[in-house]
Amino acid sequence: MLLSIIYVIGITAEAMTGALSAGRRNMDWFGVMLVASATAIGGGSVRDILLGHYPLTWVKHPEYLLITCIAGIVTTWLAKWVVKFHGVFIRLDALGLAAFSVIGCQVGLNMGLHYGICVVAAVITGVFGGLLRDLICRQAPLVLHNELYASVSLVVACLYLTLHYFSIDENITVITSLIVGYLMRMASVRFKWRLPIFQLKVEESVH
Numbered sequence: 001m002l003l004s005i006i007y008v009i010g011i012t013a014e015a016m017t018g019a020l021s022a023g024r025r026n027m028d029w030f031g032v033m034l035v036a037s038a039t040a041i042g043g044g045s046v047r048d049i050l051l052g053h054y055p056l057t058w059v060k061h062p063e064y065l066l067i068t069c070i071a072g073i074v075t076t077w078l079a080k081w082v083v084k085f086h087g088v089f090i091r092l093d094a095l096g097l098a099a100f101s102v103i104g105c106q107v108g109l110n111m112g113l114h115y116g117i118c119v120v121a122a123v124i125t126g127v128f129g130g131l132l133r134d135l136i137c138r139q140a141p142l143v144l145h146n147e148l149y150a151s152v153s154l155v156v157a158c159l160y161l162t163l164h165y166f167s168i169d170e171n172i173t174v175i176t177s178l179i180v181g182y183l184m185r186m187a188s189v190r191f192k193w194r195l196p197i198f199q200l201k202v203e204e205s206v207h
Helices: 002-024 029-051 062-084 086-110 115-136 150-165 170-191
Strands: none
Touching: 002 029, 002 062, 002 086, 002 115, 002 170, 029 062, 029 086, 029 115, 062 086, 086 115, 086 150, 086 170, 115 150, 150 170
């Protein structure tokens, strides 16, 4: 129940941030709903397609798609307030990232997949929504440039699977993973933690 509630909060926050990106590209309402939905539930959809996990989550629970579309449209009316309370959405996004990662692990485990594949499923669930948003909006993928993001998903997945392996109570496993993921993401934002950056400068040859 707790994870489901956090999931709904997470996709709502993600949908609203996606709608803002659509607004910066001057998209119409259909574009807003498309980007909002892709941001919120795109990661889970990509995961399910790659793993052959059907029906897709939003097909089984169409209310999730409805929530993301409504959140996107509401954002067009409350955009100034959404921007003003940006800090709140960063916190909700951090919590959502951890929840998406845990859910990705659970899907993999329920399918009887190897732990390594479960980690991949978790990262895809947590990260690919943002990648799809940036692809549609034709901008550099923020999740690969800014503070730790995909790395947080990776850590949450490994922690969850480790606790699961040692048969720790499921509620404790989920809550611990959520807390660690949330704190790690917020710390990376606060202290600007990021992975080493690869910069390739190619000098033009003179003929």
